[in-house]
Amino acid sequence: MLTKRIIPCLDVKDGKVVKGKNFVNLKTAGDSVALAEKYSRNGADELVFLDISATDEGRKTMVDVVRKVSKNVFIPFTVGGGIGSLEDIRNLLNAGADKISINTAAVKNPELIKKAAKIFGCQCIVVAIDAKKVGGSYQVFINSGKKAAGIDAISWAKKVEKLGAGEILLTSIDKDGTKQGYDLELTKKVSAAINIPVIASGGAGSLSSLADVFKQGRADAALAASIFHYGKYTINDVKNYLKKQGVEVRV
Numbered sequence: 001m002l003t004k005r006i007i008p009c010l011d012v013k014d015g016k017v018v019k020g021k022n023f024v025n026l027k028t029a030g031d032s033v034a035l036a037e038k039y040s041r042n043g044a045d046e047l048v049f050l051d052i053s054a055t056d057e058g059r060k061t062m063v064d065v066v067r068k069v070s071k072n073v074f075i076p077f078t079v080g081g082g083i084g085s086l087e088d089i090r091n092l093l094n095a096g097a098d099k100i101s102i103n104t105a106a107v108k109n110p111e112l113i114k115k116a117a118k119i120f121g122c123q124c125i126v127v128a129i130d131a132k133k134v135g136g137s138y139q140v141f142i143n144s145g146k147k148a149a150g151i152d153a154i155s156w157a158k159k160v161e162k163l164g165a166g167e168i169l170l171t172s173i174d175k176d177g178t179k180q181g182y183d184l185e186l187t188k189k190v191s192a193a194i195n196i197p198v199i200a201s202g203g204a205g206s207l208s209s210l211a212d213v214f215k216q217g218r219a220d221a222a223l224a225a226s227i228f229h230y231g232k233y234t235i236n237d238v239k240n241y242l243k244k245q246g247v248e249v250r251v
Helices: 032-041 063-072 086-094 104-108 111-120 153-163 184-193 207-215 235-244
Strands: 005-013 016-021 024-031 047-051 077-080 099-102 125-134 137-142 147-152 167-172 198-201 221-224
Touching (some): 005 235, 024 032, 032 063, 063 077, 063 086, 086 099, 086 111, 099 104, 104 111, 104 137, 111 125, 111 153, 125 153, 125 184, 147 153, 184 198, 184 207, 207 221, 207 235
Parallel strands (some): 005 221, 125 167
Antiparallel strands (some): 016 024, 125 137, 137 147
């Protein structure tokens, strides 16, 4: 059985780690390089670095910050935000990223997924899906959750798998920053529909919420931010709890 992964998320704006609720009301949570180094040292399985304002501001991900972070961590490191071309992907991989996360650009140009997977390998292409419940279905949102894409999230997950994505980073906009638990229905539906790993994101709060997303949501990895940034739990706290709940993790 593959071990489940615990992945701290660094949402970065202007070089600083920030955290909000439902993608708005952002507050500073620390220095990106210092936090990345801390989590790498303290047992995180991977890291995700998202330059959350890059797409909205029409600029590229901050390559210099990526380079600094990559020099200070020794675990797989995923980078996203403002990535719209094969050149962007190549530049970030050359700066030290292990995987690249694409979201808005993937929706607008699905062929980018296919071409990137062919050139760089499926294993380093992550498609991020930001979803919100609208009526009775989950819909994809782009531009940092500000714009509805008019696409069903489960259908989109199936399509990106066929196009060559190696992994999906699935964020519930409804649950983001609430600390009330992951959207288990969304996570389970996407996990059941595809055969590539699903990283669940949005809503980590209690230790039991992390166990639930693995046991009920069938996620392969859990992304968390606030609970780590503000010292509610350490990565060891989470992993020790999960192990007692019968969830296989790397300790």
